[in-house]
Amino acid sequence: MAEEIMCIGCGAVLQSSNADAAGFLPASALKKAQENPENDVYCQRCFRLRHYNEIMPVKVDNDDFLALLNSIASKKALVVNVVDLFDFSNSLISSLKRFIGKNDFILVGNKFDLFPLNSRQSKIKDWMRQEANRVGLRPKKIFLVSAAKKKNLAELISYLGKQSRDKDVYFVGMTNVGKSTLINAIIDELGDVQDLITTSRFPGTTLDKIEIPLDNGHFLVDTPGIMTENQLATHLDAKDLALVSPRKPLKPVTYQLKPGNTLFLAGLGRIDYLKGAPASFTVYAARDLYLHRTKTENADEFYAKHLGELLVPPSDPDKIGPLKGQEWHTEGKSDLLFGGIGFVTVPADCVVKTYTPDGVGLGIRRALI
Ligand code: GDP
Numbered sequence: 001m002a003e004e005i006m007c008i009g010c011g012a013v014l015q016s017s018n019a020d021a022a023g024f025l026p027a028s029a030l031k032k033a034q035e036n037p038e039n040d041v042y043c044q045r046c047f048r049l050r051h052y053n054e055i056m057p058v059k060v061d062n063d064d065f066l067a068l069l070n071s072i073a074s075k076k077a078l079v080v081n082v083v084d085l086f087d088f089s090n091s092l093i094s095s096l097k098r099f100i101g102k103n104d105f106i107l108v109g110n111k112f113d114l115f116p117l118n119s120r121q122s123k124i125k126d127w128m129r130q131e132a133n134r135v136g137l138r139p140k141k142i143f144l145v146s147a148a149k150k151k152n153l154a155e156l157i158s159y160l161g162k163q164s165r166d167k168d169v170y171f172v173g174m175t176n177v178g179k180s181t182l183i184n185a186i187i188d189e190l191g192d193v194q195d196l197i198t199t200s201r202f203p204g205t206t207l208d209k210i211e212i213p214l215d216n217g218h219f220l221v222d223t224p225g226i227m228t229e230n231q232l233a234t235h236l237d238a239k240d241l242a243l244v245s246p247r248k249p250l251k252p253v254t255y256q257l258k259p260g261n262t263l264f265l266a267g268l269g270r271i272d273y274l275k276g277a278p279a280s281f282t283v284y285a286a287r288d289l290y291l292h293r294t295k296t297e298n299a300d301e302f303y304a305k306h307l308g309e310l311l312v313p314p315s316d317p318d319k320i321g322p323l324k325g326q327e328w329h330t331e332g333k334s335d336l337l338f339g340g341i342g343f344v345t346v347p348a349d350c351v352v353k354t355y356t357p358d359g360v361g362l363g364i365r366r367a368l369i
Pocket of ligand 1: 111
Protein backbone atom coordinates (compact mmCIF):
# COMPACT_ATOMS: atom_id res chain seq x y z
CA MET A 1 0.00 0.00 0.00
CA ALA A 2 1.20 3.51 -0.78
CA GLU A 3 2.54 5.50 2.13
CA GLU A 4 0.29 8.13 3.68
CA ILE A 5 1.02 11.66 2.57
CA MET A 6 -0.17 14.71 4.49
CA CYS A 7 -1.41 17.96 3.06
CA ILE A 8 1.18 20.59 3.97
CA GLY A 9 -1.64 23.11 4.47
CA CYS A 10 -3.99 21.44 6.93
CA GLY A 11 -2.11 18.28 7.86
CA ALA A 12 -4.94 15.95 6.83
CA VAL A 13 -3.98 12.61 5.28
CA LEU A 14 -4.42 12.93 1.51
CA GLN A 15 -7.10 10.66 0.06
CA SER A 16 -9.05 10.41 -3.17
CA SER A 17 -12.08 8.39 -2.05
CA ASN A 18 -14.34 11.06 -0.50
CA ALA A 19 -14.53 14.54 -2.02
CA ASP A 20 -16.46 15.84 0.98
CA ALA A 21 -13.95 14.70 3.59
CA ALA A 22 -10.70 16.31 4.73
CA GLY A 23 -7.56 15.78 2.65
CA PHE A 24 -9.30 15.11 -0.66
CA LEU A 25 -7.23 15.14 -3.84
CA PRO A 26 -8.38 13.74 -7.21
CA ALA A 27 -6.91 10.27 -7.83
CA SER A 28 -4.58 11.39 -10.64
CA ALA A 29 -3.10 14.16 -8.51
CA LEU A 30 -2.72 11.81 -5.54
CA LYS A 31 -0.88 9.32 -7.74
CA LYS A 32 1.47 12.03 -8.90
CA ALA A 33 2.11 13.03 -5.31
CA GLN A 34 2.91 9.44 -4.38
CA GLU A 35 5.36 9.16 -7.25
CA ASN A 36 7.11 12.38 -6.27
CA PRO A 37 7.36 12.25 -2.48
CA GLU A 38 9.88 15.10 -2.42
CA ASN A 39 7.25 17.64 -3.60
CA ASP A 40 5.01 19.63 -1.28
CA VAL A 41 1.36 18.77 -1.84
CA TYR A 42 -1.82 20.55 -0.83
CA CYS A 43 -5.22 18.90 -0.61
CA GLN A 44 -7.77 20.31 -3.06
CA ARG A 45 -9.37 22.43 -0.39
CA CYS A 46 -6.15 24.12 0.75
CA PHE A 47 -5.10 24.55 -2.87
CA ARG A 48 -8.28 26.40 -3.72
CA LEU A 49 -8.03 28.44 -0.57
CA ARG A 50 -4.46 29.53 -1.38
CA HIS A 51 -4.99 30.22 -5.02
CA TYR A 52 -8.60 31.27 -5.37
CA ASN A 53 -9.36 32.45 -1.88
CA GLU A 54 -12.27 30.10 -1.75
CA ILE A 55 -13.44 28.00 1.18
CA MET A 56 -14.70 24.54 0.25
CA PRO A 57 -16.92 22.71 2.70
CA VAL A 58 -15.68 19.68 4.60
CA LYS A 59 -18.30 17.43 6.17
CA VAL A 60 -18.07 15.43 9.37
CA ASP A 61 -20.48 13.48 11.51
CA ASN A 62 -21.93 14.73 14.74
CA ASP A 63 -19.54 13.05 17.20
CA ASP A 64 -16.41 14.47 15.63
CA PHE A 65 -18.05 17.83 15.48
CA LEU A 66 -19.06 17.82 19.13
CA ALA A 67 -15.47 17.03 20.08
CA LEU A 68 -14.44 20.11 18.16
CA LEU A 69 -17.11 22.26 19.78
CA ASN A 70 -16.00 21.01 23.17
CA SER A 71 -12.60 22.52 22.66
CA ILE A 72 -14.18 25.92 22.05
CA ALA A 73 -15.50 25.93 25.63
CA SER A 74 -12.03 26.45 27.06
CA LYS A 75 -11.28 29.43 24.83
CA LYS A 76 -12.54 32.98 24.69
CA ALA A 77 -14.66 32.87 21.56
CA LEU A 78 -17.77 34.10 19.85
CA VAL A 79 -19.67 31.26 18.19
CA VAL A 80 -21.67 32.01 15.05
CA ASN A 81 -24.33 29.39 14.28
CA VAL A 82 -25.23 29.87 10.63
CA VAL A 83 -28.74 28.58 9.95
CA ASP A 84 -30.86 28.06 6.86
CA LEU A 85 -34.07 30.09 7.21
CA PHE A 86 -35.81 27.44 5.10
CA ASP A 87 -34.73 24.55 7.25
CA PHE A 88 -34.42 26.31 10.55
CA SER A 89 -35.21 23.55 13.04
CA ASN A 90 -32.71 21.23 11.35
CA SER A 91 -29.97 23.78 11.18
CA LEU A 92 -30.16 25.14 14.72
CA ILE A 93 -27.53 23.23 16.71
CA SER A 94 -29.56 22.56 19.83
CA SER A 95 -26.67 21.01 21.76
CA LEU A 96 -24.61 24.17 21.29
CA LYS A 97 -25.07 25.46 24.82
CA ARG A 98 -23.47 22.42 26.42
CA PHE A 99 -20.36 22.71 24.33
CA ILE A 100 -19.47 26.34 24.10
CA GLY A 101 -19.20 26.96 27.83
CA LYS A 102 -19.59 30.56 28.89
CA ASN A 103 -19.03 31.89 25.40
CA ASP A 104 -21.72 33.89 23.64
CA PHE A 105 -23.24 32.76 20.40
CA ILE A 106 -25.21 34.50 17.71
CA LEU A 107 -27.59 33.18 15.07
CA VAL A 108 -27.13 34.17 11.46
CA GLY A 109 -30.21 33.28 9.40
CA ASN A 110 -29.06 32.79 5.82
CA LYS A 111 -30.94 32.73 2.48
CA PHE A 112 -33.02 35.75 3.45
CA ASP A 113 -33.15 36.64 -0.25
CA LEU A 114 -35.72 33.85 -0.71
CA PHE A 115 -38.32 35.36 1.60
CA PRO A 116 -41.09 37.14 -0.25
CA LEU A 117 -40.22 40.79 -0.65
CA ASN A 118 -42.89 42.00 1.78
CA SER A 119 -41.56 39.92 4.70
CA ARG A 120 -40.94 41.73 7.96
CA GLN A 121 -37.45 41.15 9.35
CA SER A 122 -38.55 41.74 12.93
CA LYS A 123 -41.18 38.98 12.69
CA ILE A 124 -38.66 36.52 11.31
CA LYS A 125 -36.19 37.34 14.07
CA ASP A 126 -38.90 36.97 16.74
CA TRP A 127 -39.72 33.53 15.41
CA MET A 128 -36.03 32.52 15.40
CA ARG A 129 -35.62 33.69 18.97
CA GLN A 130 -38.71 31.82 20.14
CA GLU A 131 -37.55 28.60 18.48
CA ALA A 132 -34.08 28.97 19.97
CA ASN A 133 -35.54 29.63 23.42
CA ARG A 134 -37.72 26.56 23.11
CA VAL A 135 -34.61 24.37 23.04
CA GLY A 136 -32.93 26.38 25.79
CA LEU A 137 -30.71 28.53 23.58
CA ARG A 138 -30.32 32.26 24.18
CA PRO A 139 -28.59 33.84 21.20
CA LYS A 140 -26.93 37.15 22.01
CA LYS A 141 -27.93 38.58 18.67
CA ILE A 142 -29.75 37.52 15.52
CA PHE A 143 -28.88 38.57 11.98
CA LEU A 144 -30.67 37.92 8.70
CA VAL A 145 -28.40 37.79 5.67
CA SER A 146 -28.13 36.53 2.16
CA ALA A 147 -24.64 35.18 1.61
CA ALA A 148 -25.30 34.48 -2.05
CA LYS A 149 -26.71 37.94 -2.81
CA LYS A 150 -24.45 39.68 -0.29
CA LYS A 151 -27.40 41.30 1.46
CA ASN A 152 -27.25 42.70 5.01
CA LEU A 153 -23.58 41.72 5.36
CA ALA A 154 -22.25 45.10 6.47
CA GLU A 155 -24.03 45.03 9.83
CA LEU A 156 -22.82 41.48 10.56
CA ILE A 157 -19.23 42.24 9.55
CA SER A 158 -19.14 45.36 11.68
CA TYR A 159 -20.44 43.38 14.68
CA LEU A 160 -17.87 40.61 14.13
CA GLY A 161 -15.15 43.24 13.81
CA LYS A 162 -16.01 44.62 17.25
CA GLN A 163 -16.40 41.19 18.85
CA SER A 164 -13.09 39.94 17.48
CA ARG A 165 -11.09 42.60 19.30
CA ASP A 166 -10.65 40.24 22.24
CA LYS A 167 -11.64 36.81 20.91
CA ASP A 168 -11.72 34.50 17.91
CA VAL A 169 -14.94 34.00 15.97
CA TYR A 170 -15.98 30.40 15.23
CA PHE A 171 -18.46 29.66 12.44
CA VAL A 172 -20.46 26.47 12.97
CA GLY A 173 -23.29 25.04 10.91
CA MET A 174 -25.01 22.01 9.53
CA THR A 175 -24.14 21.22 5.91
CA ASN A 176 -26.00 23.09 3.19
CA VAL A 177 -26.94 26.11 5.29
CA GLY A 178 -24.59 28.26 3.22
CA LYS A 179 -21.73 28.58 5.70
CA SER A 180 -19.03 28.39 3.02
CA THR A 181 -20.84 30.89 0.84
CA LEU A 182 -21.14 33.24 3.82
CA ILE A 183 -17.48 32.99 4.80
CA ASN A 184 -16.41 33.51 1.21
CA ALA A 185 -18.65 36.58 1.02
CA ILE A 186 -17.15 37.95 4.23
CA ILE A 187 -13.59 37.36 2.99
CA ASP A 188 -14.56 39.14 -0.18
CA GLU A 189 -15.91 42.14 1.68
CA LEU A 190 -12.90 42.27 3.99
CA GLY A 191 -10.73 42.48 0.92
CA ASP A 192 -7.14 42.51 2.03
CA VAL A 193 -6.97 39.30 4.05
CA GLN A 194 -6.19 37.62 0.73
CA ASP A 195 -2.58 36.65 1.33
CA LEU A 196 -3.01 35.99 4.98
CA ILE A 197 -5.26 32.97 4.96
CA THR A 198 -3.69 30.05 6.77
CA THR A 199 -5.00 26.61 7.42
CA SER A 200 -4.19 24.70 10.52
CA ARG A 201 -5.04 21.40 11.96
CA PHE A 202 -7.34 21.16 14.94
CA PRO A 203 -5.16 19.65 17.67
CA GLY A 204 -6.16 16.25 18.91
CA THR A 205 -8.73 15.50 16.23
CA THR A 206 -8.60 14.46 12.61
CA LEU A 207 -10.58 17.53 11.67
CA ASP A 208 -9.21 20.58 10.16
CA LYS A 209 -10.38 24.06 10.75
CA ILE A 210 -9.52 27.06 8.69
CA GLU A 211 -8.33 30.26 10.25
CA ILE A 212 -8.71 33.59 8.56
CA PRO A 213 -6.47 36.09 10.32
CA LEU A 214 -7.83 39.57 10.95
CA ASP A 215 -5.83 42.78 11.28
CA ASN A 216 -6.36 42.77 15.03
CA GLY A 217 -4.49 39.50 15.63
CA HIS A 218 -7.65 37.42 16.08
CA PHE A 219 -9.19 34.91 13.70
CA LEU A 220 -12.36 33.97 11.91
CA VAL A 221 -12.43 30.18 12.15
CA ASP A 222 -14.33 27.96 9.75
CA THR A 223 -15.26 24.54 11.13
CA PRO A 224 -16.51 21.54 9.15
CA GLY A 225 -20.23 21.30 8.39
CA ILE A 226 -22.24 18.69 10.31
CA MET A 227 -24.48 16.26 8.48
CA THR A 228 -27.81 15.03 9.78
CA GLU A 229 -30.34 12.55 8.52
CA ASN A 230 -33.06 15.09 9.34
CA GLN A 231 -32.13 17.30 6.44
CA LEU A 232 -33.90 16.71 3.18
CA ALA A 233 -30.59 17.59 1.52
CA THR A 234 -28.99 14.37 2.76
CA HIS A 235 -31.73 12.29 1.05
CA LEU A 236 -31.66 13.86 -2.40
CA ASP A 237 -29.09 13.79 -5.15
CA ALA A 238 -27.70 17.06 -6.49
CA LYS A 239 -30.16 17.32 -9.38
CA ASP A 240 -33.23 16.83 -7.20
CA LEU A 241 -31.87 19.17 -4.57
CA ALA A 242 -31.48 21.86 -7.21
CA LEU A 243 -35.12 21.33 -8.23
CA VAL A 244 -36.53 21.84 -4.74
CA SER A 245 -34.12 24.55 -3.57
CA PRO A 246 -35.65 27.92 -4.38
CA ARG A 247 -33.33 30.34 -6.18
CA LYS A 248 -35.60 33.37 -6.47
CA PRO A 249 -37.83 34.96 -3.83
CA LEU A 250 -40.72 32.61 -3.08
CA LYS A 251 -43.86 33.47 -4.97
CA PRO A 252 -47.18 32.58 -3.36
CA VAL A 253 -49.45 30.10 -5.14
CA THR A 254 -52.92 29.85 -3.62
CA TYR A 255 -55.28 26.86 -3.67
CA GLN A 256 -58.86 26.83 -2.41
CA LEU A 257 -59.20 23.65 -0.36
CA LYS A 258 -61.98 22.04 1.62
CA PRO A 259 -61.85 19.13 4.06
CA GLY A 260 -61.29 15.94 2.08
CA ASN A 261 -58.75 17.61 -0.23
CA THR A 262 -55.06 16.75 -0.42
CA LEU A 263 -52.26 18.83 -1.90
CA PHE A 264 -48.94 17.30 -2.98
CA LEU A 265 -45.69 19.29 -3.10
CA ALA A 266 -44.07 17.17 -5.82
CA GLY A 267 -43.28 13.76 -4.28
CA LEU A 268 -41.78 15.23 -1.14
CA GLY A 269 -44.63 16.89 0.71
CA ARG A 270 -48.33 16.30 1.29
CA ILE A 271 -51.09 18.15 3.15
CA ASP A 272 -54.45 16.57 3.99
CA TYR A 273 -57.15 19.05 4.94
CA LEU A 274 -59.05 17.18 7.66
CA LYS A 275 -61.42 19.68 9.31
CA GLY A 276 -62.41 23.33 8.86
CA ALA A 277 -64.24 25.70 6.54
CA PRO A 278 -63.29 25.96 2.85
CA ALA A 279 -60.06 27.99 2.93
CA SER A 280 -57.12 29.42 0.97
CA PHE A 281 -53.86 27.48 1.32
CA THR A 282 -50.91 29.51 0.05
CA VAL A 283 -47.78 27.62 -0.98
CA TYR A 284 -44.36 29.33 -0.78
CA ALA A 285 -41.83 27.10 -2.55
CA ALA A 286 -39.54 26.99 -5.59
CA ARG A 287 -41.43 28.48 -8.54
CA ASP A 288 -41.38 25.38 -10.68
CA LEU A 289 -42.05 22.84 -7.95
CA TYR A 290 -44.89 20.63 -9.16
CA LEU A 291 -48.07 21.01 -7.06
CA HIS A 292 -51.06 18.71 -7.37
CA ARG A 293 -54.50 18.79 -5.74
CA THR A 294 -56.55 15.63 -5.38
CA LYS A 295 -59.13 13.98 -3.12
CA THR A 296 -57.70 12.57 0.09
CA GLU A 297 -59.50 9.27 -0.51
CA ASN A 298 -57.48 8.82 -3.72
CA ALA A 299 -54.23 10.30 -2.45
CA ASP A 300 -52.38 7.13 -1.36
CA GLU A 301 -53.07 5.43 -4.65
CA PHE A 302 -52.15 8.53 -6.63
CA TYR A 303 -48.85 8.85 -4.76
CA ALA A 304 -47.95 5.17 -5.23
CA LYS A 305 -48.73 5.36 -8.94
CA HIS A 306 -47.08 8.66 -9.84
CA LEU A 307 -44.10 8.96 -7.49
CA GLY A 308 -40.90 9.55 -9.44
CA GLU A 309 -42.80 10.26 -12.65
CA LEU A 310 -45.44 13.00 -12.28
CA LEU A 311 -44.49 13.60 -8.67
CA VAL A 312 -40.80 14.54 -9.06
CA PRO A 313 -38.54 15.13 -7.26
CA PRO A 314 -37.59 12.54 -6.15
CA SER A 315 -36.48 11.19 -9.50
CA ASP A 316 -35.56 7.94 -7.76
CA PRO A 317 -38.34 6.91 -5.32
CA ASP A 318 -36.08 4.28 -3.75
CA LYS A 319 -33.81 6.98 -2.34
CA ILE A 320 -36.40 8.39 0.06
CA GLY A 321 -38.34 6.86 2.94
CA PRO A 322 -42.14 6.47 3.04
CA LEU A 323 -44.22 9.58 3.73
CA LYS A 324 -44.87 10.05 7.44
CA GLY A 325 -47.41 12.54 8.74
CA GLN A 326 -48.18 14.73 11.70
CA GLU A 327 -51.50 16.36 12.62
CA TRP A 328 -51.82 20.07 13.47
CA HIS A 329 -54.63 22.31 14.65
CA THR A 330 -54.00 25.92 13.67
CA GLU A 331 -54.92 28.35 16.42
CA GLY A 332 -54.14 31.48 14.44
CA LYS A 333 -53.06 31.99 10.85
CA SER A 334 -50.10 29.63 10.56
CA ASP A 335 -47.25 28.45 8.34
CA LEU A 336 -46.93 24.69 7.87
CA LEU A 337 -43.21 24.04 7.45
CA PHE A 338 -41.59 21.65 5.00
CA GLY A 339 -37.87 21.96 5.85
CA GLY A 340 -35.73 22.58 2.77
CA ILE A 341 -38.76 23.02 0.49
CA GLY A 342 -40.77 25.97 1.79
CA PHE A 343 -43.98 26.54 3.73
CA VAL A 344 -47.76 26.71 3.31
CA THR A 345 -49.82 29.43 4.98
CA VAL A 346 -53.23 28.35 6.30
CA PRO A 347 -55.93 30.23 8.23
CA ALA A 348 -56.93 29.74 11.88
CA ASP A 349 -59.05 26.79 12.95
CA CYS A 350 -57.97 24.20 10.42
CA VAL A 351 -57.06 20.62 11.27
CA VAL A 352 -54.49 19.38 8.81
CA LYS A 353 -52.00 16.56 8.48
CA THR A 354 -48.64 17.24 6.83
CA TYR A 355 -46.22 14.64 5.49
CA THR A 356 -42.66 14.36 4.23
CA PRO A 357 -40.42 11.32 3.67
CA ASP A 358 -39.87 9.91 7.18
CA GLY A 359 -41.50 13.08 8.58
CA VAL A 360 -38.24 14.99 8.05
CA GLY A 361 -38.46 18.78 8.41
CA LEU A 362 -42.13 19.08 9.47
CA GLY A 363 -43.18 21.95 11.72
CA ILE A 364 -45.54 24.85 12.28
CA ARG A 365 -45.21 28.51 13.27
CA ARG A 366 -47.35 31.61 13.50
CA ALA A 367 -47.69 32.98 9.96
CA LEU A 368 -44.82 35.31 9.07
CA ILE A 369 -46.54 37.01 6.14
P1 GDP B 1 -22.42 24.80 3.44
O1 GDP B 1 -22.55 23.32 3.29
O2 GDP B 1 -23.10 25.29 4.68
O3 GDP B 1 -21.02 25.31 3.36
O4 GDP B 1 -23.28 25.45 2.26
P2 GDP B 1 -22.87 26.08 0.84
O5 GDP B 1 -22.18 27.39 1.04
O6 GDP B 1 -22.17 25.05 0.06
O7 GDP B 1 -24.34 26.36 0.24
C1 GDP B 1 -25.33 25.36 0.18
C2 GDP B 1 -26.36 25.72 -0.86
O8 GDP B 1 -27.09 26.88 -0.47
C3 GDP B 1 -25.76 26.05 -2.22
O9 GDP B 1 -26.62 25.53 -3.21
C4 GDP B 1 -25.76 27.56 -2.25
O10 GDP B 1 -25.86 28.06 -3.57
C5 GDP B 1 -27.02 27.89 -1.46
N1 GDP B 1 -26.90 29.19 -0.79
C6 GDP B 1 -25.91 29.63 0.02
N2 GDP B 1 -26.17 30.87 0.47
C7 GDP B 1 -27.35 31.25 -0.07
C8 GDP B 1 -28.15 32.44 0.01
O11 GDP B 1 -27.85 33.42 0.66
N3 GDP B 1 -29.33 32.42 -0.69
C9 GDP B 1 -29.72 31.35 -1.43
N4 GDP B 1 -30.87 31.46 -2.10
N5 GDP B 1 -29.00 30.23 -1.53
C10 GDP B 1 -27.83 30.17 -0.88
